[in-house]
Amino acid sequence: MLPVTERLGRVIAVYGRRYRVAVDGRELDCVTRGKKGGVACNDRVAVRETGTDSGVIERVLPRDNLLWRSDEHRAKLLAANVDQVLVVTAAIPTPRAQLLDRSLVAAEAAGIRALIIVNKSDLPETAAYIQRLNPYRELGYPLIPISARMDVSPLKPWLADRVSVLVGASGMGKSTLVNALVPQAQAATAETSEALDAGRHTTTHTQLYRLPGGGELIDSPGMQEFGLRHLRLDEIQAAFPEYRRLAGQCRFHDCRHLQEPGCAVRAAVESGEIMRERWWVYQDILRENAQIGH
Ligand SMILES: Nc1nc2c(ncn2[C@@H]2O[C@H](COP(=O)(O)OP(=O)(O)OP(=O)(O)O)[C@@H](O)[C@H]2O)c(=O)[nH]1
Ligand SMILES: [Mg+2]
Ligand SMILES: [Zn+2]
Structure with a gap:
């Protein structure tokens, strides 16, 4: 339930920390409460109007993705x-x-x-x-x-x-x-x-x-880098479709597909079955993620 002063809206543009939110066929210029960011374009949000055509984003509603x-x-x-x-x-x-x-x-x-x-x-x-x-x-x-x-x-x-x-x-x-x-x-x-x-x-x-x-x-603005620090090892592995059909074929069940003996991914790289350049990208992403430990 929304408090009576709040209304549902959708974020239709993001300018740094200012947001344009569509609410009931109107558009409000919004900021977030306090310093918290964490609002994305196309987020569904609860807003409180603070003046003519302006408002505050109180909450981001649960996202599909x-x-x-x-x-x-x-x-x-x-x-x-x-x-x-x-x-x-x-x-x-x-x-x-x-x-x-x-x-x-x-x-x-x-x-x-x-x-x-x-x-x-x-x-x-x-x-x-x-x-x-x-x-x-x-x-x-x-x-x-x-x-x-x-x-x-x-x-x-x-x-x-x-x-x-x-x-x-x-x-x-x-x-x-x-x-x-x-x-x-x-x-x-x-x-x-x-x-x-x-x-x-x-x-x-x-x-x-x-x-x-x-x-x-x-x-969206063009990017130079696409950092993926937020991903865990299992998420990174699952994000490579070419590894899926090799699932369960490595010698070690917790194989990281790097230098382990009996690695089915590595064998597929060597045989040309999967793209070597993508395997390099995979290794770089792993290396960047300190918690995965390289
Ligand atoms: N030859 C050719 N040039 C194109 C085509 N599409 C875009 N361009 C040109 O590429 C240049 C960059 O286009 P933009 O649309 O500004 O590129 P952008 O991806 O939005 O760039 P950012 O906003 O910086 O991320 C412009 O000079 C465009 O005219 C195309 O289909 N053919
Ligand atoms: Mg552009
Ligand atoms: Zn492996």
């Missing part, structure tokens, strides 16, 4: 209660090592399905990049080439009636994609060189947009 990243110092919440994560990548600018795999791991760990969007299919470099990414289809991730500039229609059927969140490095074209799908969005975009030279990302806030064909799309 939460996509987030974490480094040594803090957690960064990306979005809550989403149906799918769209990991946006492109051949140009050169993708940052591990960002795609780490985004997929975060989605798996949060129990959210992930799709890989290969943007900029109008560029000649993209064909070879798609070839490189083809093995991800076998892992169960739909691979959807599009051009946010020329043609986004292959993506539309995947979006209807779902809440999707875009993640990826700066310059991959997330906001360009939003503008192609949501005519009135007018999200800021920038030439990659401009954005990178200025040492900043073009999009600096997270925002939810309503899609004309039904469904919603969340744009």
Whole structure:
């Protein structure tokens, strides 16, 4: 039960520690009570109005799921209660090592399905990049080439009636994609060189947009790193679909799939059955997690 002064709302944009909350068809500019953060885009919240078009978020209601990243110092919440994560990548600018795999791991760990969007299919470099990414289809991730500039229609059927969140490095074209799908969005975009030279990302806030064909799309600022300090060993292992079919085949039941003798994962890496680069990502994630002890 809500106290009479509280109303239910939904967070539709996050600007640092300020939040835009939709309440009964209106939008309130909100802060959280005290210094606590911990509010994500698309969170359901209880708010108390404090003035015309302003309010305070009193509580976050229980979430279906939460996509987030974490480094040594803090957690960064990306979005809550989403149906799918769209990991946006492109051949140009050169993708940052591990960002795609780490985004997929975060989605798996949060129990959210992930799709890989290969943007900029109008560029000649993209064909070879798609070839490189083809093995991800076998892992169960739909691979959807599009051009946010020329043609986004292959993506539309995947979006209807779902809440999707875009993640990826700066310059991959997330906001360009939003503008192609949501005519009135007018999200800021920038030439990659401009954005990178200025040492900043073009999009600096997270925002939810309503899609004309039904469904919603969340744009977020580009990231350079995807820290996963919050994951335990068993969660990390479970986030690699290629390990699942090898379950129970290692000599030791608590095998960490590193240097242990009789490791079925390692054997599959050596035989080329699973992608060596992803095994390296796995090792790096383990190494970062101090409590796992390396
Ligand atoms: N050739 C080509 N360029 C594209 C395409 N989509 C986006 N771009 C360009 O890529 C650059 C970056 O696009 P943005 O949409 O700002 O990228 P972003 O992922 O939102 O970047 P951040 O907000 O910094 O995270 C812009 O110059 C876009 O015009 C595409 O399909 N083809
Ligand atoms: Mg952007
Ligand atoms: Zn093993």
